[in-house]
Amino acid sequence: MAAKTVLNYLPRKSVVHELTGTTKLVFFLLFTFASMMTYDTRVLLALLLVSVGIFRLSKIRFREVRFMMTFTLVFLVLNNLFIFLFNPDQGTALYGTRHVLFHLFWRYDLTQEQLFYMLNISLKYFVSLPIAILFISATNPSEFAASLSSIGVSYRVSYSVALALRYIPDIQRDYHAISQAQQARGIELGKKEKLLMRLKNSVNILLPLILSSLQRIDVISSAMELRGFGKDKKKRTWYMKRPMKRNDFIAIALGALLLAFSLGMIAANGGRFWNPFAQ
Amino acid sequence: MEPIISFRDFSFQYRAQKEPTVRHINLDIMPGERVLIAGPSGSGKSTLGNCINGLIPFSYPGEVSGSLVVDGVNAPQSSIFELSAHVGTVLQDPDGQFIGLTVAEDIAFALENSCTPQKEMHEITRRAAELVHIEDHLDYAPHELSGGQKQRVSLAGVMVDQVKILLFDEPLANLDPAAGKQTMELIDDIQRQTETTVLIIEHRLEDVLWRNVDRIILVNDGEIVADMRPDELLSTDLLQKNGIREPLYVTALRYAGVEVTAAKHPGHLPDLKLEKADGQRVRDWFLGAPEAGQAARKPPLLTVSDVSFGYTKERKNLEHISFSVSGGEMLAIVGRNGAGKSTLSKLICGFETPDSGTISLNGRDLKDDSIRERAGQIGYVMQNPNQMISKVMIYDEVALGLSRSCLSEAEIREKVEETLKICGLYPFRNWPISALSFGQKKRVTIASVLAMGPKIIILDEPTAGQDFFHYTEIMEFLRSLNALGVTVIMITHDMHLMLEYTTRALVFSDGRLIADAAPAAVLCDSGLVERAALKETSLFALASLCGIDEPVRFVERFIETDREVRSRGR
Numbered sequence: 001m002a003a004k005t006v007l008n009y010l011p012r013k014s015v016v017h018e019l020t021g022t023t024k025l026v027f028f029l030l031f032t033f034a035s036m037m038t039y040d041t042r043v044l045l046a047l048l049l050v051s052v053g054i055f056r057l058s059k060i061r062f063r064e065v066r067f068m069m070t071f072t073l074v075f076l077v078l079n080n081l082f083i084f085l086f087n088p089d090q091g092t093a094l095y096g097t098r099h100v101l102f103h104l105f106w107r108y109d110l111t112q113e114q115l116f117y118m119l120n121i122s123l124k125y126f127v128s129l130p131i132a133i134l135f136i137s138a139t140n141p142s143e144f145a146a147s148l149s150s151i152g153v154s155y156r157v158s159y160s161v162a163l164a165l166r167y168i169p170d171i172q173r174d175y176h177a178i179s180q181a182q183q184a185r186g187i188e189l190g191k192k193e194k195l196l197m198r199l200k201n202s203v204n205i206l207l208p209l210i211l212s213s214l215q216r217i218d219v220i221s222s223a224m225e226l227r228g229f230g231k232d233k234k235k236r237t238w239y240m241k242r243p244m245k246r247n248d249f250i251a252i253a254l255g256a257l258l259l260a261f262s263l264g265m266i267a268a269n270g271g272r273f274w275n276p277f278a279q
Numbered sequence: 280m281e282p283i284i285s286f287r288d289f290s291f292q293y294r295a296q297k298e299p300t301v302r303h304i305n306l307d308i309m310p311g312e313r314v315l316i317a318g319p320s321g322s323g324k325s326t327l328g329n330c331i332n333g334l335i336p337f338s339y340p341g342e343v344s345g346s347l348v349v350d351g352v353n354a355p356q357s358s359i360f361e362l363s364a365h366v367g368t369v370l371q372d373p374d375g376q377f378i379g380l381t382v383a384e385d386i387a388f389a390l391e392n393s394c395t396p397q398k399e400m401h402e403i404t405r406r407a408a409e410l411v412h413i414e415d416h417l418d419y420a421p422h423e424l425s426g427g428q429k430q431r432v433s434l435a436g437v438m439v440d441q442v443k444i445l446l447f448d449e450p451l452a453n454l455d456p457a458a459g460k461q462t463m464e465l466i467d468d469i470q471r472q473t474e475t476t477v478l479i480i481e482h483r484l485e486d487v488l489w490r491n492v493d494r495i496i497l498v499n500d501g502e503i504v505a506d507m508r509p510d511e512l513l514s515t516d517l518l519q520k521n522g523i524r525e526p527l528y529v530t531a532l533r534y535a536g537v538e539v540t541a542a543k544h545p546g547h548l549p550d551l552k553l554e555k556a557d558g559q560r561v562r563d564w565f566l567g568a569p570e571a572g573q574a575a576r577k578p579p580l581l582t583v584s585d586v587s588f589g590y591t592k593e594r595k596n597l598e599h600i601s602f603s604v605s606g607g608e609m610l611a612i613v614g615r616n617g618a619g620k621s622t623l624s625k626l627i628c629g630f631e632t633p634d635s636g637t638i639s640l641n642g643r644d645l646k647d648d649s650i651r652e653r654a655g656q657i658g659y660v661m662q663n664p665n666q667m668i669s670k671v672m673i674y675d676e677v678a679l680g681l682s683r684s685c686l687s688e689a690e691i692r693e694k695v696e697e698t699l700k701i702c703g704l705y706p707f708r709n710w711p712i713s714a715l716s717f718g719q720k721k722r723v724t725i726a727s728v729l730a731m732g733p734k735i736i737i738l739d740e741p742t743a744g745q746d747f748f749h750y751t752e753i754m755e756f757l758r759s760l761n762a763l764g765v766t767v768i769m770i771t772h773d774m775h776l777m778l779e780y781t782t783r784a785l786v787f788s789d790g791r792l793i794a795d796a797a798p799a800a801v802l803c804d805s806g807l808v809e810r811a812a813l814k815e816t817s818l819f820a821l822a823s824l825c826g827i828d829e830p831v832r833f834v835e836r837f838i839e840t841d842r843e844v845r846s847r848g849r
Contacts, residue, residue, distance in 0.1 A: 182667075226359065
């Protein structure tokens with residue numbers, strides 16, 4: 001029913017799935033940092049290769065995560081469009097040259113530099129997207145909390161992530177039930193109603209939703225206390241935590257290597273941008 | 280032997296209350312005892328339980344006086360964590376207390392918190408899961424489990440600590456009748472295996488007495504009214520006086536003029552010993568019944584014909600459902616969770632559209648009517664009033680649905696006031712809803728639906744979690760609406776409700792309508808009872824014990840008498 005969420009865990013037998021949650025989290029952070037830092041097309045292409053390679057390894061198919069892909073693509077197109085609209089000469093400012101391909105209208109010229117800059121932005125999306133999707137789809141949700149706690153986040157904070165994963169579907173279901181009951185009382189929430197009225201009507205769902213969620217919180221916090229949550233201030237063990245194996249160390253080393261590569265190239269280039277127009 | 284729990288002149292007052300909720304409690308519970316703490320809502324029975332597990336005073340602060348020793352620990356001076364090693368608590372809501380993302384994690388939760396090494400933790404978890412027979416579902420998520428299974432997980436979750444005391448706070452409130460019965464059997468078995476002390480807080484006495492308990496502590500107004508063996512307590516009139524419903528078979532014996540004494544073992548139905556003369560009295564009472572007139576059947580109001588529906592293509596949630604409801608009927612829809620009861624009401628209200636078949640009202644197909652258009656004809660009342668109420672004041676809440684119609688301000692006022700009068704809420708019309716009790720809130724939600732002028736109202740579990748007094752209050756109100764001509768359809772797990780207040784039951788199992796019959800007939804049919812996860816009425820057993828071969832008529836005779844007696848009592 002309503003429990004279906006946009007992104008979910010897709011269990012498989014694969015090298016990627018077998019890595020511990022901690023490894024995936026650390027790799028995700030290292031890799032994202034590496035791709036966010038650089039605008040060097042060569043580095044980005046190398047990272048893209050790694051990223052797609054890992055995605056293939058996970059045995060998750062692109063069509064299974066189609067929704068997230070399309071969502072990101074739409075976002076990417078919008079992002080590029082706005083970069084261009086707000087600052088069509090950003091590329092020129094960065095690379096210091098101006099090769100006009102053709103004139104569009106008013107102050108908008110399409111330049112090679114601008115295109116190149118936007119290509120790099122788009123590449124960044126394509127580089128990080130598969131890894132981000134993998135982090136969510138190939139990590140057992142039960143491992144999230146344990147992995148957060150293992151990189152030094154306090155277990156209380158980490159556990160709240162697990163609780164959110166546990167209760168979000170319930171609250172979605174509540175929302176659904178409440179909105180149906182409100183509609184059965186003649187409160188229109190569908191497209192037949194004007195936007196302003198619909199917003200006003202949504203408030204009618206919010207109050208009961210908040211009240212019933214507060215009730216939930218009351219029950220859950222009693223249940224947690226009764227079973228000793230917070231007994232030890234610092235420590236807690238995790239049922240789902242798995243020991244690090246050889247592959248985990250390899251994966252983390254790879255992540256560190258990629259970050260070093262990205263940062264090394266920045267040092268060698270003397271900046272985050274690789275400028276093919278300078279020659 | 281030393282008592283494992285010992286209250287001495289114990290009182291507790293919540294910080295926000297003017298008076299103590301429990302007063303001068305003196306109570307000893309011995310190791311290995313099975314004790315039922317019964318009492319109406321607000322009697323202080325849950326407060327007593329919360330004092331034992333430490334929620335009081337550590338989570339709900341207040342003033343404690345006197346002493347309470349739990350398994351050698353001075354409870355008010357220890358901590359909730361220290362007490363949790365001695366007392367395992369299973370709360371009322373099996374879903375709400377499910378903390379982990381999967382069964383295994385939820386069972387292991389307490390072990391995680393006490394930093395148990397992982398290997399040991401996996402072992403203990405498995406053993407606890409085996410104890411409650413859930414070991415095949417270790418990687419299941421909560422939404423894949425039934426209410427009864429979730430409750431077993433909660434039980435396993437407190438068993439991992441090897442507690443000496445198990446405390447159940449209204450364990451039966453959210454379960455279907457069959458699951459409730461299994462829960463009592465499981466508690467009983469575990470108590471025998473582990474020799475723990477078991478405390479059960481419940482007001483549904485008959486269901487708890489399905490298995491033996493040693494003692495019943497009856498609580499009312501914050502004080503202990505009785506502390507007796509079940510057999511002794513059932514021979515007194517203390518239960519009725521304190522708003523607890525006694526088992527139906529005991530009531531039936533009283534109506535038949537049988538003297539109920541402790542020697543007859545009324546506390547546990549299979550042990551009930553009746554003298555020859557008693558059996559004769561019951562038979563005479565049964566035969567003395569006036570002949571019941573058959574009510575004439577009116578033309579159908581709501582017709583459901585050959586409706587099928589599935590949330591996904593692969594699985595049908597309802598298959599080929601056909602029935603019709605006449606105007607002015609009061610009927611029950613029963614069956615286990617997931618049998619399709621709620622889905623059916625969603626189809627009738629228009630939240631979902633049937634894959635095939637038609638639903639019509641007064642002969643007109645409802646296919647093209649939106650949810651809102653149907654709302655004027657069919658009202659829907661959710662189980663939890665807090666999920667329906669969206670205004671602060673009673674008047675506004677009842678007027679909410681009408682405010683979107685084309686009526687003028689004055690017309691709305693007139694309609695709302697009329698509805699409030701029918702529902703007995705007129706004196707409160709300018710009160711904030713937060714000042715009302717649960718039963719009154721329920722009334723407000725019913726009023727807000729009623730204001731739209733529906734011909735039919737569908738209620739989901741109208742009395743869940745209510746004690747006998749509030750149950751009677753809500754149900755008598757619904758009956759009075761029914762007398763005004765409103766057709767009432769109730770989805771329920773409560774077998775008493777179905778027997779006492781409805782004339783007809785639709786029984787669902789696995790998406791099919793497997794019976795459409797009088798409630799008494801349904802509850803005397805053991806095959807049907809089993810398939811639909813219902814519970815046979817104890818009256819059926821009493822009838823066969825007394826050699827009456829028309830159990831259905833016997834049950835009906837009881838209901839008629841009971842209605843008369845209770846309406847005289849009011």
